[in-house]
Amino acid sequence: MPKPYPREFREDVVAVARQRDPGVPLRQIADDFGISETCLQNWLRKADIESGARPGTTSAESAETRELKKRLRLLEQENEVLRRAAAYLAGEPEARWFPKMIYPLVRELAATGAPIRVPVAVACRVLKLHRQKYYAWLNQPVTEAEWEQAHRMNALIDAHRDDPEFGYRLLRDEAEDAGWTMCRRTAWSLAAQAGLVSATQRRRRGKGKKPGPPVFDDLVLRDFTADAPNRLWLTDITEHRTGEGKLYLCAVKDVFSNRIVGYSISDRMKARLAVNALEHAVARRGDVAGCIVHADRGSQFRSRKQARALHRHDLVGSMGRVGAAGDNAAMESFFALLQKNVLNRRIWTTRQELRIAIVTWIERTYHRRRRQDRLGGLTPIEYETIMNTNLALAA
Template identity: 65%
Template sequence: MRVARNRGPGVTVEQVAADFGVHAMTLWKWMRRADIDDGVKPGTTGHDSAELREARRRIKLLEQENEVLRRAAAYLSQANLPRERIYPLVKELAAGGVPVTVTCRVLKLARQPCYRWLDVPVTGAEFEEAYRANALFAAHRDDPEFGYRFLADEARSTGAVMADRTAWRVCRDNRWWSVFGKKCGRGKKAGPPVHDDLVNRTFTATGPNRLWLTDITEHATGEGKLYLCAVKDVFSNRIVGYSIDARMKSRLAVTALDNTVARRQDVAGCILHSDRGSQFRSSKFVQALGRHRMAGSIGRVGAAGDNAAMESFFSLLQKNVLDRRTRATREELRIAIVTWIERTYHRRRRQAALGRLTPIEYETVMTPPALQAA
């Protein structure tokens, strides 16, 4: 521009532009802009233009931020709203011209998870969760009286693999409760006892088939829970009968009692002591006791010591079998439990209370021959 301004007579601006390899119109624009910046000609200077551009940029940014806050007002009014619920708004604003960076800054969202969601709005885990929810809802619609454990069994039978805890979480989130369920709250009382406590923590007996103890325990496997109802003779500490099933219903206790009576035969007048579980208070179990001419006995609520002798056996089972390793199938755990009871506990584990004899040896020594034959 200095060369063009100080050009000699007869030299044109076009010639100067050609000498420097620029277009003549470009050189004329530079000279006009320089005259405005120097105040020779009226107009907006370059500094003013930069400030104006910056002001326009900030105005546009503020408009975008206001639009984000206006559109997000309904979302922000909800407490503890998951971030994934706001990402669709980010996508809508981006389609309207508001950059994702601006929206994330205003809403205080991390950009990386937002971009991940924009690339894959529905993940494989969410698809799988939806399939599980559909299977649970179908089972709940067909059988509204089922609790979450039964719903999980029905869903697994249709191919929707899930743990009981997952089924509980899905049912809780969707409020799919059993029609027979009751809300848990303070002051909830256990069911009434159907028998008196005839034992009073005196776990001794003068002979076999005088006093039995029973209880139910549950254990987890890769296929789900497995329930064991065992019956113990206090005289010899022998497990005289048991039942194993995948569901904890009254038939579990009734089957264990029937198996025990079939094995021991003469049980009339025997006392069967248990805790106040619903399985032992059921009408089917009470009828089974009457059918076998046995007397029922039930401890107090929340008093584990009332059935301590049975709890001690379950503690041994837990330490010697269940805590060793996790079983993949119910059948594998069933075999392990039966093997430990019949081979180890009955025939190899000597007990100080029995004079260092095993339960089988103690019954053989202390039982009269007539009862042994029976």
């Protein structure tokens, strides 16, 4: 089943179709963007519904209805947990509240034949239990030693609740007074498991943040060639001023045909801009596992979000040196063309106006009309069509 087009791409196509010159048919717009006319008509109809120009249920209303149904079902499950827990714990001593003593109730609620079946995750959240520990208990019943350890821990918790300033040594003394003897080492271990820390203990300094992802090695070494599609992608970000402020474009280029396989446009240059461009490229190209994605050392391409996106699609990251523009020269050449043919042609009043001009030039002119000497006098679309056919016949 083919992947759906990214939302940003659909919005750009609809905007171009709405602002087309008089006499330009929808079929031409659809051909320029490589989609069918029926698909474009469906996008326009949905856009009219979203804007209120046509009656119908908007995506926001559908999402709200689904969310309300989901919330109602969740509330019924939470109410069932509280009702069953009140009956299950009625008349029991406080020690009964130790987590492993309530696990049988969670198992009953999650049983297939339960009147209102409650998932384990919901029951554990309402009862403030850990799912991992519940599943561990489910695989191995509670032993006598665990029963005693549970009561010892409850005694330490009760002592800590009464005197938060006590450390594990004083908590052990209080637990022994309550009838639960243990050595100091056991008291320390149980207090650590329960997170019982003296209120007077000093906290460790530092922000506690994880370090960012490491910089990728340069796997390209300025060799901007590929013998097949989806072997080497280049990506970078450019910006241009408008009357409303700056507009940022992140593009992904396939070196094989020089085609812009993905792009994202936004008014903010954040990591999400690079991730959206990469997701756009993956959605349009299909099987891209093993493809090298080469970028500069900008913070957007070194972010955790970008690293996770590369890992999620089995892509290989690559980065040039600091301050070496030639390490991504093939991508810079595309931005130079864009600058000369679109960005610097006039003064742009709004971001939307410049956005439409950019996507129209990429999809209509650069991909389908601008012939390149490197491709043998063909456009990127023509070159890919011919070469893909040849590769299929050779296979």
